[in-house]
Amino acid sequence: MKLRQEGEQLSKRVFGVDIGGTTVKLGLFDEEGTLRASWEIPTRTEDNGSNILPDIAAAVRAKMKEEQLGDQDVVGVGLGAPGPFGDDGTIYNAVNLGWGEFNVQQEMERLVGLKVRVGNDANVAALGEYWKGAGVGASEMLMVTLGTGVGGGIIHDGQIYNGSRGAGGEIGHIHLRDDEPEVCGCGCHGCFEQYASATGAVRVAKRMLEAEPEEPCVLRGRDFVCKDIFDAAKEGDPFAKKIAARYGEYLGKGLAISAAVLNPSMIVIGGGVSKAGLMLIELLLPAFDRYSFPGSRNVSFGLAKLGNDAGIYGAARMLLS
């Protein structure tokens, strides 16, 4: 009995798990949010992803054994996954994992025998940044993730804002332009992410290069990715600077619209494109100021700090809030 009481006075441990399409990232945290260990296992998407949760449960149990942790030493397991979740822990679909609709929270609790909390990966990453990254101290936070697509996560009152069917914060699908000929991944035309994602930046660049064929630019005549645009702009290429400014205009406009709805105190910018650095914030600010509601204009912008670890931090945090 005495031993048990001493154990209870130690900080308990929490697992944070981020399920990606190829890799599952796992983290072991203490209750203060210090990452004690992190590791990865492959995501086995075969057989409709039926091995994914059992693999995670086994990995968690193995780590508990290794660290000599009993059930009473662990607060629980937080899970982020790429799909929309209902408040009861049901995922509606997750095509990347081969999953259909089922209650992930209940299934994982059954498998691992610990308390489980689940959430959409973009929302969970936002919670991670809010807890231990760029959003610390924000009262209301929006995180935008600029990668292959544009994701978003809303933190309200220290918690994930999920929306009615798990699609809260899908700001990548704000309608921005009526004249877009290409179709977005969602089936619409003219979504924010068609301009502000990494692929969107390349789309914007190619169109500008085509529209002004006489303008010299280091990007012209070669294959380039998003990073090349910002690198060229940083190196002073005048036309690349124009492209970067146009990209910033789209980004600022989409965030101004989001801010009119949400009135965040802070917007955190993450994802691959955010590696362009503070330049990105300078580029978006003129459009943000021009298109934003004055009462929602007073926003702090910051770059995400936790990188790929944001998901495991946020997943762990779900058990502690």
Place this chain on the structure above:
Amino acid sequence: MKLRQEGEQLSKRVFGVDIGGTTVKLGLFDEEGTLRASWEIPTRTEDNGSNILPDIAAAVRAKMKEEQLGDQDVVGVGLGAPGPFGDDGTIYNAVNLGWGEFNVQQEMERLVGLKVRVGNDANVAALGEYWKGAGVGASEMLMVTLGTGVGGGIIHDGQIYNGSRGAGGEIGHIHLRDDEPEVCGCGCHGCFEQYASATGAVRVAKRMLEAEPEEPCVLRGRDFVCKDIFDAAKEGDPFAKKIAARYGEYLGKGLAISAAVLNPSMIVIGGGVSKAGLMLIELLLPAFDRYSFPGSRNVSFGLAKLGNDAGIYGAARMLLS
């Protein structure tokens, strides 16, 4: 002692107060939300509105005397006012009332000697509709108020979503068009409310009539207001129907953008324009479907039910949640 205990078993009473620019509306409710009495007093905006809160406190105290209610019989007083509020009860400004920045909640508690809760009038009206109007049973609700401007209120988890500086849900200032020559009341160009408010509908109509001077229309050559457009459309005027359809396109687009951010289960439409009736929902749906993110498309639309009483209902509700 026995009498007191009996009194406590009765349903307590709650006051809901909606402060407008010319009139203060007051309601006395029981805890179940039945409106037992409602009345109005003038809003005395002179002397920087310094009489408004004392007048309300006096009106509340007079009603308590009339109804033989002691302090222990009253849960408190809810107040809605036209301005942005912080979570601590501070209003940042309320030009219509002559108010600058001060803590309305604290001041009103001092004056009336009862528990007070305060909020922005559009948000409070949304809470009223959620509690006893068109939004009953919604999990996440957005209310849009189509009047002189376009207001919005977000209900999340049964509570008002306030935003970091009280500007949450200001969807009227979503940027919708880049080519708007006129300036919005907020100082920007191309805001949602420049097209979807009652004045916006007239603006849209006048532009369409001007652009197609050969098209016959009953609205042509006379002064008209928003209601006339929808009346003419209902009566079958072909060009008025075109105008109404264009209005619906703007309304549907702005709401689709809002839904991408918020993923509401229900959108309630209120304000003067909503008197056009269910036609409005038919008009907005094609654009809503075309411009909305598939994961946020499954929204129920409803017309506000409480009319001008929404504010007093929502104000009372703030004390009960």
